[in-house]
Amino acid sequence: MKQRYEGGCHCGKVRYAVSADLDRVIACNCTHCSIKGLLLVFVPRRDFRLLSGEDCLSEYLFNKKAIAHLFCRTCGVEPYAFGKDKMGDPMVAINVRTLDAVDTASLKTAPFDGLHLL
Template sequence: MQRPYRLSCHCGDICVEVDADLSGLIECNCSTCRRSGFLHWKVDSASVRLITEKRRLSSYIWRGLTEGHHFCPTCGTAIMRSGYPENRVSLNARCIEGVDVFTLEIEHYDGRNDMYPGPLP
């Protein structure tokens, strides 16, 4: 599949296009990533474009006011995370249409032991 990539939640209410290279995927085992199955694809926020009409995203804010885990309020699919430096966002690569993530190179990050945990849920 070629750029731009199209990502959507399970019900299709949220759909975005991303004009960026599909590389640098990271799977993390921190408390939120391991529960949600989020597969990080960090891109410049300017490369992301909403292609469905504007919809409400639900957000879960845990560590700070400038970061959040954003998901579809209808189907619950986690689609994006914000709060990264340099105008970057992390998209859930598992939401890319027409791409089998099992065929992609994925780096593993030990967020469980490497990240400052804050209060654990």
């Protein structure tokens, strides 16, 4: 079920609000997700709003450079990434670990073999 959450980076400069369903949390094993320990949910761009910190973000691109991974220049945390779904519609990949007051250990995660599929 979709709920409204807020989240942000570790130092607090970057803050965002999102409407997301945490029933499907993706644990991807690609080189990037595994080194950062990302747990992801994908939401349409319209369900995401940056509240603060736009000028604190840097972008990291790799592989096909299809996803803009955004991280805080001060604390290094990646709260989210921008990409597109299969239809070409703008999506946001939320790093569930950066949501406020969410116990990630209690979430059911679905493995994704990004190491071989991406």
